[in-house]
Amino acid sequence: MKLTVLGCWSPFPSPGGACSGYLVENLDAAVLLDCGHGVVGKLLSKIAINFLNAVVISHFHPDHCADLFALRHAVRSCFRNGTLKGKIPLYVPSQPLEDLHYFKRCEDAFSFHYLEEVLPEGVRIGDLRLNFMPVRHKVPTYATAVDDGHKRMVYSGDTMFFEEFTSFLHKADLFLSEASVRGKDKEYAQEAGHLTPAQAAELAVKGEVGQLLLTHFWPKYRLRDLHEEAEIAYGKAVELVSENMEYTV
Numbered sequence: 001m002k003l004t005v006l007g008c009w010s011p012f013p014s015p016g017g018a019c020s021g022y023l024v025e026n027l028d029a030a031v032l033l034d035c036g037h038g039v040v041g042k043l044l045s046k047i048a049i050n051f052l053n054a055v056v057i058s059h060f061h062p063d064h065c066a067d068l069f070a071l072r073h074a075v076r077s078c079f080r081n082g083t084l085k086g087k088i089p090l091y092v093p094s095q096p097l098e099d100l101h102y103f104k105r106c107e108d109a110f111s112f113h114y115l116e117e118v119l120p121e122g123v124r125i126g127d128l129r130l131n132f133m134p135v136r137h138k139v140p141t142y143a144t145a146v147d148d149g150h151k152r153m154v155y156s157g158d159t160m161f162f163e164e165f166t167s168f169l170h171k172a173d174l175f176l177s178e179a180s181v182r183g184k185d186k187e188y189a190q191e192a193g194h195l196t197p198a199q200a201a202e203l204a205v206k207g208e209v210g211q212l213l214l215t216h217f218w219p220k221y222r223l224r225d226l227h228e229e230a231e232i233a234y235g236k237a238v239e240l241v242s243e244n245m246e247y248t249v
Helices: 039-044 068-081 097-106 165-169 183-192 197-207 223-234
Strands: 002-007 021-025 030-033 054-056 088-092 110-114 123-125 128-135 141-147 152-155 174-178 212-215 246-248
Touching: 002 039, 021 039, 030 141, 039 068, 068 097, 068 110, 088 097, 128 165, 141 165, 165 197, 174 197, 183 197, 197 212, 197 223, 212 223
Parallel strands: 030 054, 054 088, 088 110, 152 174, 174 212
Antiparallel strands: 002 021, 002 246, 021 030, 123 128, 128 141, 141 152
16 A cells, blocks of 8 residues: 655645645555645646545645645546546535535535445445544544555544544554644644644554654744654654655555
8 A cells, every 4th residue: 555645734835835635545446635735736646537536535624625626627527538437436524514515516526425424334445445533623524544454544634632533543554644733832733623743643652553654734834843843752753744755554
């Protein structure tokens, strides 16, 4: 199973960058986790749209979903040239309703499925099993676990720290975690529903994960400061992702 980072910034991209977007692939399936500002251009450099099997949107904040309209047009272009026959499954929260109704204009490219309705069984995309857990953010948000039968990775979406998350993380081979807020701004992290690098590391330790990757960076922070905070709390190497990085899970 391969993870490719398409975008890692929030709430706006760095110059030439993109917000949240992660492509998970194996020989049988390709799934896009989130589709924030600038993600579709990055996606098209990695995979033809007709090879994309599903899209998951963790929540309806623009840095995680704004490029859905660009993806819609890319899908419809495949309909026109005959390289894609059916709509792509799109897994989204059913709330907030105003956001759902806004994106329902993409129904000519995607078949909508609601994350609340696939709990706890999850869904199978090819030979990938996807499971979801509601996490704690300003709007309904879901973490995603992807399992190929041999390895398992978990993507946090956006969330504040809460102990119960460790049960979903338990023994994951890779944890891709948001780390939006520096420790000195910890009170804001709690208010906004985000993690500090140290909190992401604490979840990784308690969840006994194999590898910790941090993402979802505010462009005005110095990344080395986030890195230092995470490694002090984790006690071993932590990696901060960047666009186009690939990881074998």
